[in-house]
Amino acid sequence: MAERRAKGAGAHEVDDSEREPILRALDVSRETELRLNAFRDIVLRWSSAINLVAPGTLPQFWTRHVLDSAQLILHAPAGAESWLDLGSGAGFPGLVVAALAKERAPSMTVTLMESDARKCAFLIAAAQTMEVDVVILRRRIESGPALASDIVSARALAPLPKLLELAARHVAPRGVGLFLKGAGVDDELALAAREWRYTVTRAPSLSDDGGAILKMKEIGRVGSD
Numbered sequence: 001m002a003e004r005r006a007k008g009a010g011a012h013e014v015d016d017s018e019r020e021p022i023l024r025a026l027d028v029s030r031e032t033e034l035r036l037n038a039f040r041d042i043v044l045r046w047s048s049a050i051n052l053v054a055p056g057t058l059p060q061f062w063t064r065h066v067l068d069s070a071q072l073i074l075h076a077p078a079g080a081e082s083w084l085d086l087g088s089g090a091g092f093p094g095l096v097v098a099a100l101a102k103e104r105a106p107s108m109t110v111t112l113m114e115s116d117a118r119k120c121a122f123l124i125a126a127a128q129t130m131e132v133d134v135v136i137l138r139r140r141i142e143s144g145p146a147l148a149s150d151i152v153s154a155r156a157l158a159p160l161p162k163l164l165e166l167a168a169r170h171v172a173p174r175g176v177g178l179f180l181k182g183a184g185v186d187d188e189l190a191l192a193a194r195e196w197r198y199t200v201t202r203a204p205s206l207s208d209d210g211g212a213i214l215k216m217k218e219i220g221r222v223g224s225d
Helices: 016-026 030-047 055-075 094-104 117-130 160-170 185-195
Strands: 005-007 013-015 082-086 109-114 135-138 149-155 171-181 196-204 212-221
Touching: 013 016, 013 055, 016 030, 016 055, 030 055, 030 094, 030 117, 055 094, 055 149, 055 171, 055 212, 082 094, 082 160, 094 109, 094 117, 109 117, 117 135, 149 160, 160 171, 160 185, 160 196, 160 212, 185 196, 185 212
Parallel strands: 082 109, 082 149, 109 135, 149 171
Antiparallel strands: 005 013, 171 212, 196 212
């Protein structure tokens, strides 16, 4: 029988009692479950050496990080062929999406963009451990060519006005942005509307009572053609 709790960074532990109900709710295969378990293990190992996630969030690993990330794939447009995750950091949501996409959308290319060298090293190691195919780009979001992705995602990266500035150049003309936002989402939308035009569909977060998922299309600067 699997342990219900496992040691994380420092004195923090993962509450594995959350794992089974969340994996059932996500309706994942045994193979995807094994990939997510492997991800959990490598996050815990590396968290003692580099700051991947806030240590206080490790006990809620399955809800706060896995479910929070996995719910994005429920909002992915049918037929999407490319997914770009900005500021991937510890792999949330990018590596969780990649694990689910391997089962649900095996032809989709998932790209993780991260500027920090140590976090890129982690992403490479985690992807190998999870046996998922991803493209990892070590670069600043503002640099390099635009990627024209069908889906662009981000989690805890920047306030919405700045996030749209970072994401807009990488979203394909018919693509969407999928952004996880917290309780301040109304204020962020109001601020973003001063500088940006877009269409947005808002869905409640499955992992955060005050949070939301923003599905944004037709993103452009106010006053631009």
